[in-house]
Amino acid sequence: YPDYHKYIVDKPKYYTDLARANIPVVPFFRSTPDGVLANVEGFRNTVEKKGWSGIIIKPSYAGYSSGIKVFKNFSRIKDSTVEKAMEKFKKLGFPAFTVAEFVPTFGQHFEIRTYWINGKYAYAVATLTESVGKAGGLNVSDEDTFKSEGGKLPDELKKKLKEEGKKVIKAI
Numbered sequence: 001y002p003d004y005h006k007y008i009v010d011k012p013k014y015y016t017d018l019a020r021a022n023i024p025v026v027p028f029f030r031s032t033p034d035g036v037l038a039n040v041e042g043f044r045n046t047v048e049k050k051g052w053s054g055i056i057i058k059p060s061y062a063g064y065s066s067g068i069k070v071f072k073n074f075s076r077i078k079d080s081t082v083e084k085a086m087e088k089f090k091k092l093g094f095p096a097f098t099v100a101e102f103v104p105t106f107g108q109h110f111e112i113r114t115y116w117i118n119g120k121y122a123y124a125v126a127t128l129t130e131s132v133g134k135a136g137g138l139n140v141s142d143e144d145t146f147k148s149e150g151g152k153l154p155d156e157l158k159k160k161l162k163e164e165g166k167k168v169i170k171a172i
Contacts, residue, residue: 007172010060011098014172021171023164027052028100033086040079047074047099054102057085059094067094072102110144110153114165121162126153 008014012030019025029046036043047055055074059067069085071077089097110126126144145151146158 010096011058012060012096015098017172018168021167023168023171026100026103028098030096031099032096033089033094036086037083037090040082043082044074044079050101052101054104056100056102058098058100059089059092060096060098061094067092070102072104074102112153112157112161114161116165116169119169121165123149124158124161126151 012028015025015028027050029050031043031046053074054070054072057069057071067089107128110128112124112126114124115122124145128143144153146153146155148155148158
């Protein structure tokens with residue numbers, strides 16, 4: 001539905017709903033390109049106060065890794081680099097973005113996306129993005145799915161993800 005799509009592409013909104021429902025979500029906060037451009041130092045202070053050494057910036061209204069910025073060591077990033085990223089977000093029409101703590105081990109594990117139709121599990125796609133944080137963005141290094149769907153991933157994990165997926169659907 002259009003309203004649901006509008007909700008889901010504004011990542012901080014559904015991340016907040018997931019967190020309220022006690023569903024694990026990487027630590028995050030919402031910001032805007034204009035807000036950061038007006039106060040880069042304040043943006044840096046927010047990240048520093050959270051104790052994050054690295055961050056991932058995911059623009060709202062983007063998908064499939066479009067526009068994602070990864071700063072593994074944020075303290076080494078120049079203000080001009082942050083400003084350039086914000087100007088690009090503005091140019092591309094991204095009104096807001098999620099800033100999440102960078103998890104260094106992310107690129108060592110599959111990210112598994114489950115797809116649901118009318119509240120029922122349909123299939124899953126797992127991608128491995130070993131190049132997280134390297135120039136060029138989130139290149140897919142490997143793809144897989146569960147054994148029962150023709151892949152190599154254990155179906156025990158599928159069972160757990162389906163249970164968690166039902167909680168997610170209820171929460172959002």
